[in-house]
Amino acid sequence: xxxxxxxxxxxxxxxxxxxxxxxxxxxxxxxxxxxxxxxxxxxxxxxxxxxxxxxxxxxxxxxxxxxxxxxxxxxxxxxxxxxxxxxxxxxxxxxxxxxxxxxxxxxxxxxxxxxxxxxxxxxxxxxxxxxxxxxxxxxxxxxxxxxxxxxxxxxxxxxxxxxxxxxxxxxxxxxxxxxxxxxxxxxxxxxxxxxxxxxxxxxxxxxxxxxxxxxxxxxxxxxxxxxxxxxxxxxxxxxxxxxxxxxxxxxxxxxxxxxxxxxxxxxxxxxxxxxxxxxxxxxxxxxxxxxxxxxxxxxxxxxxxxxxxxxxxxxxxxxxxxxxxxxxxxxxxxxxxxxxxxxxxxxxxxxxxxxxxxxxxxxxxxxxxxxxxxxxxxxxxxxxxxxxxxxxxxxxxxxxxxxxxxxxxxxxxxxxxxxxxxxxxxxxxxxxxxxxxxxxxxxxxxxxxxxxxxxxxxxxxxxxxxxxxxx
Ligand code: GLU
Numbered sequence: 001x002x003x004x005x006x007x008x009x010x011x012x013x014x015x016x017x018x019x020x021x022x023x024x025x026x027x028x029x030x031x032x033x034x035x036x037x038x039x040x041x042x043x044x045x046x047x048x049x050x051x052x053x054x055x056x057x058x059x060x061x062x063x064x065x066x067x068x069x070x071x072x073x074x075x076x077x078x079x080x081x082x083x084x085x086x087x088x089x090x091x092x093x094x095x096x097x098x099x100x101x102x103x104x105x106x107x108x109x110x111x112x113x114x115x116x117x118x119x120x121x122x123x124x125x126x127x128x129x130x131x132x133x134x135x136x137x138x139x140x141x142x143x144x145x146x147x148x149x150x151x152x153x154x155x156x157x158x159x160x161x162x163x164x165x166x167x168x169x170x171x172x173x174x175x176x177x178x179x180x181x182x183x184x185x186x187x188x189x190x191x192x193x194x195x196x197x198x199x200x201x202x203x204x205x206x207x208x209x210x211x212x213x214x215x216x217x218x219x220x221x222x223x224x225x226x227x228x229x230x231x232x233x234x235x236x237x238x239x240x241x242x243x244x245x246x247x248x249x250x251x252x253x254x255x256x257x258x259x260x261x262x263x264x265x266x267x268x269x270x271x272x273x274x275x276x277x278x279x280x281x282x283x284x285x286x287x288x289x290x291x292x293x294x295x296x297x298x299x300x301x302x303x304x305x306x307x308x309x310x311x312x313x314x315x316x317x318x319x320x321x322x323x324x325x326x327x328x329x330x331x332x333x334x335x336x337x338x339x340x341x342x343x344x345x346x347x348x349x350x351x352x353x354x355x356x357x358x359x360x361x362x363x364x365x366x367x368x369x370x371x372x373x374x375x376x377x378x379x380x381x382x383x384x385x386x387x388x389x390x391x392x393x394x395x396x397x398x399x400x401x402x403x404x405x406x407x408x409x410x411x412x413x414x415x416x417x418x419x420x421x422x423x424x425x426x427x428x429x430x431x432x433x434x435x436x437x438x439x440x441x442x443x444x445x446x447x448x449x450x451x452x453x454x455x456x457x458x459x460x461x462x463x464x465x466x467x468x469x470x471x
Pocket of ligand 1: 011012013014046186199200201204
């Protein structure tokens with residue numbers, strides 16, 4: 001895919017205050033390739049838009065990259081560079097293009113351009129000032145003189161894309177106040193950072209012929225291009241931050257595991273060899289090729305992501321699982337620190353582990369163990385105790401459990417099974433009122449193990465309190 005000895009990839013996000021999952025995928029593509037090919041991953045923050053120049057947003061980008069394994073302290077990583085620091089170079093490049101006749105100044109206002117456009121056969125700027133020989137001056141924009149012919153973009157994902165140059169207007173390089181435009185800044189930075197491969201979102205494909213012309217006009221061979229297809233939602237609409245969940249940070253905070261997220265993002269429009277989709281990063285890095293990326297939009301399927309995450313959660317060792325739980329067990333939790341018991345948690349952890357999709361679910365699965373009384377989910381309560389049967393079942397269970405000499409999960413189960421059977425109830429129905437009485441919820445860890453752990457006294461108290469409440 002490349003004849004460059006030491007390829008240089010780059011990821012060039014514009015800070016937006018959150019890290020889009022599509023950006024994460026693009027970053028991972030660049031990272032995987034830089035790692036496999038022994039190249040470099042350059043991070044450039046495109047912060048020339050004043051409103052986007054917040055230091056915490058840059059930190060957010062670095063933290064998000066770190067979370068998905070694109071590590072700043074890795075020798076493959078270079079930067080971050082800040083586009084705003086290179087404004088002089090952008091302007092100098094523009095001046096050179098002007099001096100060489102590759103760009104010219106124009107003093108038309110946008111109203112005048114619109115007016116002229118109405119009389120022309122083609123919309124847009126018509127090259128009015130091309131031969132007027134204007135010098136720089138306030139309010140005058142510098143425009144690139146688009147040459148005649150055709151621009152062919154060879155794209156590793158899209159294939160060969162041809163653009164007729166007469167469909168491309170003489171685009172602006174410097175604004176009327178002398179500040180550089182994005183297209184120019186982006187190319188000048190790529191040139192000076194010796195970027196060999198531009199792998200980025202598909203939305204930039206229409207910019208590419210212009211940028212390729214700029215590379216050539218500046219005396220450089222254009223980079224290898226690869227435009228990565230957009231991510232779409234269930235309705236096949238492009239993911240949008242207003243409508244869809246797109247912030248990587250949100251997934252992180254809900255307890256998606258970074259390995260699951262990374263693995264899932266890499267399977268959007270690409271697949272590792274063989275039948276398995278759940279594979280380690282080392283395999284992804286070894287197998288990923290841009291040429292194999294599908295060029296149609298990729299469905300960002302939240303259900304599939306959740307399934308990936310569940311698989312990754314279940315694959316963890318107990319110690320890994322417990323440390324992955326830790327961030328969720330402090331801070332916004334219903335128990336106070338002295339109520340939490342690490343040994344009890346260790347005992348319940350394997351039971352919880354099998355039932356979770358995201359790590360933040362851990363709290364609701366175990367809180368009943370650390371609270372003086374369970375948090376009652378009122379909907380679950382009224383559903384369960386709506387009829388008399390459930391209360392009667394609960395009362396029978398109280399009597400039966402009270403008589404137990406062996407307070408073990410096995411004995412509790414056998415007992416409840418028999419008690420339920422006497423009322424003609426299957427185990428599932430028989431245990432529902434007990435579960436709600438003790439945990440406050442209809443879903444939770446396996447019940448009998450939970451009761452064993454909670455202990456006889458606490459279990460019996462909760463069942464009696466519930467029986468009173470449900471009467
Ligand atoms: N700063 C641009 C963006 O965030 C990326 C431009 C590029 O990758 O060339 O969309």
